[in-house]
Amino acid sequence: EFVQLGSISAADGKRLADARAALVSAAHCDPAEQCTYYAILVADGDGVGAILADCTTAEAYRDVSRRLAAFTKGCGADVIDEDGELVYAGGDDVLALVPPHRAHELAGRLAARFVQAFAGHSASPTLSVGVAIVHHVEPLATSLAHARAAEGIAKRPESPLEPERSRNGLAIALHKRSGAPVVTRGRGDDVASGPFDQVTRINELVGHIAAGRVPHGLAYELHSLAASDPFTARTASSRQWDSVVAADLSRVI
Numbered sequence: 001e002f003v004q005l006g007s008i009s010a011a012d013g014k015r016l017a018d019a020r021a022a023l024v025s026a027a028h029c030d031p032a033e034q035c036t037y038y039a040i041l042v043a044d045g046d047g048v049g050a051i052l053a054d055c056t057t058a059e060a061y062r063d064v065s066r067r068l069a070a071f072t073k074g075c076g077a078d079v080i081d082e083d084g085e086l087v088y089a090g091g092d093d094v095l096a097l098v099p100p101h102r103a104h105e106l107a108g109r110l111a112a113r114f115v116q117a118f119a120g121h122s123a124s125p126t127l128s129v130g131v132a133i134v135h136h137v138e139p140l141a142t143s144l145a146h147a148r149a150a151e152g153i154a155k156r157p158e159s160p161l162e163p164e165r166s167r168n169g170l171a172i173a174l175h176k177r178s179g180a181p182v183v184t185r186g187r188g189d190d191v192a193s194g195p196f197d198q199v200t201r202i203n204e205l206v207g208h209i210a211a212g213r214v215p216h217g218l219a220y221e222l223h224s225l226a227a228s229d230p231f232t233a234r235t236a237s238s239r240q241w242d243s244v245v246a247a248d249l250s251r252v253i
Contacts, residue, residue, distance in 0.1 A: 036136055039103035040147035041084075043110050043129045045092025046155065046167035051123045063121075068092055071117040075110060082106040092127070095147075103131045107170050108199040126168035128154040133174045146175050153185055170199070182223075214253060221252040 048068075055061045068091050075089040075096075082105055084098030092114070098106050107129040114127040130151030134143040154169035171185040186201070208214045215221070225248055 035099075037100050037133055038136060039098045039100045039131050039133045040143055041094070041096045041098055041103055041106060041110075041129060041131050042147045042151045043092075043094040043107070043114075043127055044151060044155075045114060045125050046128055047123065047125045048092045051121075051125060054123075067117045067121065071114050074113050078106060078109045078113065082109070092125075100133045103133070104170070104172065104199045104202050107131060111170075128167050129170045130154045131170070131172045133172070135175070135177050138175070138177075143175075146173060146181070149173070150183070153183060218252065225249070225252060 045068075048064075051064055052061070055064060072089040072091070072094075075094050076086045079086040079096045079098065082098055082102040084096050084102065084106060087095040087097060089095075094110060096106065111127045111129065114125070118125055128151060130147055130149070130153065132143060132146035132150050134146055150171040150173040153173070154171035155167050156169075169185055169187050171183060174182040176182075205214070205218075209216055209218070225245075228248075
């Protein structure tokens with residue numbers, strides 16, 4: 001739109017149109033859909049440093065190196081299959097750009113691939129993944145920092161009282177142009193035979209919404225309910241609010 005088409009030749013106009021079509025195709029989106037958000041995925045292996053520290057022979061080091069190489073070799077295909085672009089894959093680190101609606105699937109695939117790479121090893125390392133969904137006009141350095149922060153959340157325990165439930169996590173942070181970010185975190189389930197349990201739950205919820213079985217605003221309603229007095233007043237030893245919470249959940253769903 002920045003070129004006055006009347007001042008260029010028909011051949012140049014066609015080349016401009018072809019270039020625009022190529023850019024749209026590379027972005028995997030229709031201009032009418034206004035793809036203003038994209039996802040940055042950052043993944044990092046859990047406990048790999050400890051595994052390397054325990055290596056006492058050259059062969060042990062080579063074995064870990066071969067496993068990490070096998071993992072990174074397959075990352076590119078996983079990213080491409082989810083319509084993403086691989087920026088970096090080396091050792092136990094991955095950085096990729098991916099459409100927001102495919103990021104959780106890619107996280108599950110990478111986690112499963114990482115666990116598979118260490119099948120048969122005496123240790124059982126896992127992969128933590130952080131995803132930041134950001135606006136395209138946000139400075140890239142800021143967006144990457146959001147993704148790194150999400151990775152940090154993925155590695156932290158869900159509760160200070162449960163330090164054993166750290167790592168092996170998937171954290172997704174939505175950074176809209178206004179307002180505070182919305183963050184969700186879950187732990188990996190049996191990633192050797194399937195994706196993060198959180199990925200399964202996301203897919204199930206999307207299916208229910210698409211089929212009209214639950215309202216589109218369910219997530220926001222549940223978030224508001226979780227911050228309400230009846231919900232926060234519930235404790236392990238005091239369950240008098242259970243009926244109130246159950247009734248409100250029924251109303252929302």
